[in-house]
Amino acid sequence: MGYTREEPVERTSLFNHLETMPGDPIFGLMTQYAKDPAEFKASLTIGVYRDEEGKPWVLPTVKKVEKMIAEDAATNHEYLPMEGLPAFVKAAQDLLFGNPSAALSSRIGSLQTISGTGAVHLGARFLNDSLHPKRIWVSDPTWGNHHAIFDIAAPEVEQKLYPYYDAETCSLNFSGMMKTLEEEAQAGDLILLHACAHNPTGIDPTKEQWKQIADLCEKKKLFPFFDSAYQGFASGDVDEDAWAVRHFISRGTLELVVAQSFSKNFGLYGQRVGAFHIVAGDEQARDKALSHLIYLQRAEISNPPVYGARIVAWILQTPELKAEWEQDLLIMSGRIKTMRAALYAELQKLQTPGSWEHIVNQNGMFSYTGLSEKQVLALRKEHIYLLTSGRASISGLNRDNVALVAKAIDKVVRASGDAPAPAITA
Incomplete structure (x- = not known):
């Protein structure tokens, strides 16, 4: 018995009325970062801890x-x-x-x-x-x-x-x-x-x-x-x-x-x-x-x-393990504080316009840098990725990239003429 090919049938779906929902901006930006072929690039997007090598860190405990x-x-x-x-x-x-x-x-x-x-x-x-x-x-x-x-x-x-x-x-x-x-x-x-x-x-x-x-x-x-x-x-x-x-x-x-x-x-x-x-x-x-x-x-x-x-x-x-875990916490929180201080120091060295003290005054994984959406988009051309709100995940910084990130920020701030948190003059 031979096979008879059916003519194509135009199909409809009960779900065609749905509007496509927007994707998550953070995970979308991670995909964009992953596809960036640049030798030097930095991701300051998702809120996950990274070690000095920029890799995931499984706590020793x-x-x-x-x-x-x-x-x-x-x-x-x-x-x-x-x-x-x-x-x-x-x-x-x-x-x-x-x-x-x-x-x-x-x-x-x-x-x-x-x-x-x-x-x-x-x-x-x-x-x-x-x-x-x-x-x-x-x-x-x-x-x-x-x-x-x-x-x-x-x-x-x-x-x-x-x-x-x-x-x-x-x-x-x-x-x-x-x-x-x-x-x-x-x-x-x-x-x-x-x-x-x-x-x-x-x-x-x-x-x-x-x-x-x-x-x-x-x-x-x-x-x-x-x-x-x-x-x-x-x-x-x-x-x-x-x-x-x-x-x-x-x-x-x-x-x-x-x-x-x-x-x-x-x-x-x-x-x-x-x-x-x-x-x-x-x-x-x-x-x-x-x-x-x-x-x-x-x-x-x-x-x-x-x-x-x-x-x-x-x-x-387990008291002994809890004490070890508390040391792991100090390592993570301490490295992030160090990176805040390092980014601030690099921006000071470059005399980047504006006051950047908020970076060291804030705490935890994130910093609201004060960078505008226009500046953030300009940073992506420098292969630095953060959210358009200006939120940066500080754990994405390390000793090998912090100076280059600061130089990129300095470049886009000077080009835009718009400095975050302008320094108050007497």
Whole structure:
């Protein structure tokens, strides 16, 4: 029986009405960088730690524990409970809240999530369903994915921006932030706060300013939603980087939630290790809230992954390993501080127009350089890649490229005639 070829049929799809969604600008820029054939090029884009050779760095403590897990006869691949690996959840609580007292522990409900992104998503959906807020106040700017997460998980919650970055001085616009929240925020609104190492600006409030923000939340009855993605990675001290969260809780009057990530401080980017915490008014409210969170978790992922959580729990619950990990944190945070100082020194040496002190005054992985979109696009012709907002990932700098990066910045700033944060003259 012969085969009869059918005539071509014009096909249509039920999905042709869809508009193509924009790609992620960071990952798109990484692809552009990878295709650049230049011998010298530098990527200051994605927020991942790189060593002095510009390569991914697996923490020595993590390597040690991976070997221990592989050799442990008790290791298996069974499902975790829906709330996650118990040892990990307890370790995450202790790291964030500082070994909380029994009284505080009775108010804290926690579960393991798909990294910090999953924690923010879970929190957005939970608060949308339980508190029915009308608005969430988000810093201008913030991590771009914050907006997308709330668009999807809490589409009826209006996203409002509070001033954060002062482009004239490349510093925190604290007065603008407080004025806007004081005049426009309403009781029951959510407020999204970065616990430390603000992404993308690298600018954090001082402790005194954090106290004033907590005062305002109490007075205005705002509900704090902390995103803690860089604990220990910003200052090198896990307790210092948790200060804001702990201060809010110490008030005893504020209920709040925290999304916690272990991607940066353990270098476990691909393992997606995170936790979500709620601090409720009492134990009964904690238990009810946790039951709803577990219900949502069951519907979305059922059970979180085990491998990365085992690594974190093993390290944090073994004093010797935790001490070694804290030294790893100092290596990472210290190298980034060194690179900030080096870039600033090179720009000073070149007498690049403008004041660049903000680079060393900011902290954490990112710097809002103050470079304009036009200058950033000009830098790409020099094979230097950063976001059009001017955000640079400082970990992309090293001793071999920092001088060349500074020269490229000097070149485009002089060519444009527009200097970031102009020096104030007497």
